[in-house]
Amino acid sequence: MLQKKICLLGAFGVGKTSLVRRFVDTIFSDTYLTTVGVKIDKKLLTIGTEQMALILWDIAGEDEVSAVRVSYLRGAAGYLLVVDGTRPETLDTAVSIQARVGAEVGDVPFVVLLNKADLQEDWAIPQERIERLEAAGWAFRRTSAKTGMGVEETFQELAARLAR
Ligand code: GDP
Ligand code: MG
Secondary structure: OEEEEEEEEEOOOOOHHHHHHHHHHOOOOOOOOOOOOEEEEEEEEEEOOEEEEEEEEEEOOOOOHHHOOHHHHOOEEEEEEEEEOOOOHHHHHHHHHHHHHHHHHOOOOEEEEEEOOOOHHHOOOOHHHHHHHHHOOOOEEEOOOOOOOOHHHHHHHHHHHHHO
């Protein structure tokens, strides 16, 4: 079976762990504790007629760019860059993480998740910033780990890109 490692990356509190939990278990909790260390989950998907196992690496704690260690990234086939749509500075973090990761693992596919899309009234990321990054080749998807919106589709989409 095709097996692919995917890293979850992004600033503290953007929803990485929540997204993995939503995707893997299809549940969401407002109260579970922040993970410590690296958490590895597995999800089986069917892409076309092929079975694929996604091995999801979720970095823990308050670490951001500084914690994106080579050992965490090694062997990653792709990654998800998570942004909190209510905190524009988390997009800045994503931009610097992407630059570092690109230098570390090369040109592997990634998707940017604009998470917390359920918090419409607090949304704070200017559309022009998104459009500028899209023009540079970034793929954005709006997600909510809380409602589940966009989550399954975005993981599926990245998996499909890795299967090619
Ligand atoms: P991480 O540090 O990136 O792993 O972030 P967590 O998954 O621990 O989430 C941080 C906080 O944001 C938690 O209180 C979550 O319940 C909350 N959260 C995560 N995703 C969403 C979302 O899509 N919508 C809302 N409203 N809250 C979210
Ligand atoms: Mg976490």
